[in-house]
């Protein structure tokens with residue numbers, strides 16, 4: 001267990017603009033807490049305006065539990081004598097700076113690279129982590145799948161943790177002598193100032209398509225959030241963008257960082273070309289050097305190209321980078337392939353957006369060598385962007401010979417309602433090849449029952465997740481486990 005740092009309040013308020021302090025700023029702060037229920041004596045409670053409730057209403061509870069200081073946008077009506085109140089224009093923004101200072105600004109002593117974009121964040125961050133370890137560095141990873149300090153795995157709750165958890169994690173990585181940290185930067189994180197106060201050595205933009213509109217409301221807001229990451233980069237950092245995404249150039253219009261580009265289609269600092277791509281591997285040309293990769297698919301060509309670019313920008317030798325990259329395998333749940341003894345290929349992929357599903361299915365169709373069938377098992381999550389439901393069903397139909405619509409984290413919604421909304425996207429001509437099987441276990445088994453040697457089953461949407469979230473409870477469920485069980489049963 002990490003020892004908790006203690007700080008004098010005035011020392012962690014340095015740099016927080018417009019802070020209005022009521023009470024003494026010479027008090028000891030033992031922890032920074034965002035949830036009043038977790039406040040302990042000596043805590044600094046941060047009142048945040050959330051999506052469900054307003055943290056300001058819990059200031060009284062925090063004081064009762066012994067908070068030494070309160071960060072807020074609006075002072076409560078009655079102030080307690082033993083507590084220091086810091087009023088700021090934006091609690092979330094101030095919290096980013098305060099959290100970084102509380103943990104002694106660990107990002108300034110690390111080479112920190114952030115990856116943002118709708119798809120590919122996990123793969124790019126994970127490939128970078130694996131690559132730099134292979135190149136001999138001690139590394140940290142902060143990702144949707146898991147956080148990692150060298151070999152030690154720390155479960156992940158968010159793609160990008162809140163500012164306090166994030167700085168604590170970075171501090172832990174720095175204390176364990178990591179030199180490099182690779183992290184995913186979600187649009188939520190930028191909008192909620194989770195990364196404010198961090199010092200990045202570089203930022204990578206993968207691509208942007210419609211997603212998370214339940215949170216951002218409009219696509220413009222979503223773009224603005226992603227762009228906010230590049231606006232925050234310092235002059236010393238690089239901003240590496242995918243020129244083949246039409247929003248690539250916009251992302252870096254206001255950045256102070258050094259803009260660098262990658263592309264499979266046009267002239268760029270890092271230019272790649274796919275020479276061949278099959279289930280056995282991918283052959284590419286990158287900046288006039290040939291390389292064979294174990295990971296496959298056009299979307300991975302983009303991922304690898306950005307990883308190559310970032311590594312070279314961080315000062316690594318191109319030849320060593322390509323050698324190590326050629327050995328990398330897909331991260332868990334990211335186009336992860338499994339082969340049954342009766343020659344059926346199962347692919348488990350996290351694709352949970354229309355665009356990601358289309359990419360994966362296009363890749364699979366590209367990799368087909370003959371008349372093998374593609375069977376897609378897919379669902380859509382509950383209490384999230386409903387617009388994508390019919391779109392994902394339509395995409396599954398367009399690119400597959402057989403489609404099984406099923407459940408995927410229904411959360412608080414009725415799974416049959418979600419499936420009905422998905423079904424509306426099935427074109428009438430595809431009714432015959434589409435079934436609805438609510439039970440995901442049964443859906444995967446059915447796909448395998450119907451598959452013949454050579455066929456490819458895509459199980460999309462959950463990737464690395466090992467649970468099914470139903471009415472606030474996470475039940476154990478793992479696509480890979482179910483698929484391998486089915487493989488084993490038929491072939492035993």
Ligand SMILES: CC(=O)N[C@H]1[C@@H](OP(=O)(O)OP(=O)(O)OC[C@H]2O[C@@H](n3ccc(=O)[nH]c3=O)[C@H](O)[C@@H]2O)O[C@H](CO)[C@@H](O)[C@@H]1O[C@H](C)C(=O)N[C@@H](C)C(=O)N[C@H](CCC(=O)O)C(=O)O
Pocket residue numbers: 034035036037047048049050051052053054055056058157158159160161162186187188189215
């Ligand atoms: C939509 C969203 O981003 N929600 C995050 C947000 O919660 P919220 O705004 O709903 O909080 P709230 O419940 O309204 O509460 C407001 C404040 O009051 C506090 N509170 C509340 C109750 C109480 O009794 N006492 C108290 O102090 C809360 O701690 C909070 O600070 O702030 C919380 C604390 O930081 C986060 O844990 C929570 O993430 C939730 C769990 C979540 O699911 N977030 C997802 C959408 C998310 O962030 N996803 C992105 C990745 C997306 C992707 O690329 O796929 C991510 O980076 O993970």
